Amino acid sequence: GAVVSQHPSWVICKSGTSVKIECRSLDFQATTMFWYRQFPKQSLMLMATSNEGSKATYEQGVEKDKFLINHASLTLSTLTVTSAHPEDSSFYICSAQQGSGAEAFFGQGTRLTVV
Amino acid sequence: GESVGLHLPTLSVQEGDNSIINCAYSNSASDYFIWYKQESGKGPQFIIDIRSNMDKRQGQRVTVLLNKTVKHLSLQIAATQPGDSAVYFCAYNFNKFYFGSGTKLNVKP
Numbered sequence: 001g002a003v004v005s006q007h008p009s010w011v012i013c014k015s016g017t018s019v020k021i022e023c024r025s026l027d028f029q030a031t032t033m034f035w036y037r038q039f040p041k042q043s044l045m046l047m048a049t050s051n052e053g054s055k056a057t058y059e060q061g062v063e064k065d066k067f068l069i070n071h072a073s074l075t076l077s078t079l080t081v082t083s084a085h086p087e088d089s090s091f092y093i094c095s096a097q098q099g100s101g102a103e104a105f106f107g108q109g110t111r112l113t114v115v
Numbered sequence: 116g117e118s119v120g121l122h123l124p125t126l127s128v129q130e131g132d133n134s135i136i137n138c139a140y141s142n143s144a145s146d147y148f149i150w151y152k153q154e155s156g157k158g159p160q161f162i163i164d165i166r167s168n169m170d171k172r173q174g175q176r177v178t179v180l181l182n183k184t185v186k187h188l189s190l191q192i193a194a195t196q197p198g199d200s201a202v203y204f205c206a207y208n209f210n211k212f213y214f215g216s217g218t219k220l221n222v223k224p
Contacts, residue, residue, distance in 0.1 A: 044214040
């Protein structure tokens with residue numbers, strides 16, 4: 001299957017700082033990318049959907065000013081957690097889709113720990 | 116919003132037995148469904164998919180059944196192996212991909 005690379009795989013940051021997570025589709029053009037958040041022993045919660053060249057669509061309850069999403073090209077989307085706090089510590093996962101109705105391929109996830 | 120459950124249920128099976136994992140979805144307009152396997156600390160891994168114009172699809176050792184009437188999806192794993200131990204999620208597509216609540220599968224040797 002297609003490859004989606006997510007970087008970094010883990011990051012530890014100080015409270016109040018910002019962290020950027022990258023999601024790249026390596027061998028296909030992703031018209032849509034999704035960002036999820038996963039707490040331990042829980043399901044993946046969709047945070048936002050981003051389409052290349054347009055503003056991301058955030059799910060209800062997700063602060064768009066805190067979780068900045070940029071989808072500047074068909075192969076790259078970034079999620080920036082701004083002014084991170086310990087409660088933002090979580091596993092963040094991206095997925096990329098080549099066209100509506102197509103399979104979504106997932107990155108390996110990023111473990112964020114805010115101390 | 117879409118139904119996404121919390122607190123994973125656990126299914127324990129003996130090695131060699133068949134496993135059946137279930138998923139309920141809430142959006143009747145969903146037309147594409149995928150089962151994913153997630154191992155600890157990793158991203159979801161594609162297992163099998165099915166579109167809404169089908170009610171059954173088979174892969175290698177896995178079968179997915181779709182019942183659109185009751186909005187229910189199941190994953191059957193034949194001859195379950197220790198390597199199948201993981202958390203299994205269904206995902207359903209309606210403009211976006213939403214995940215079901217997930218089931219943790221424990222395979223006992």
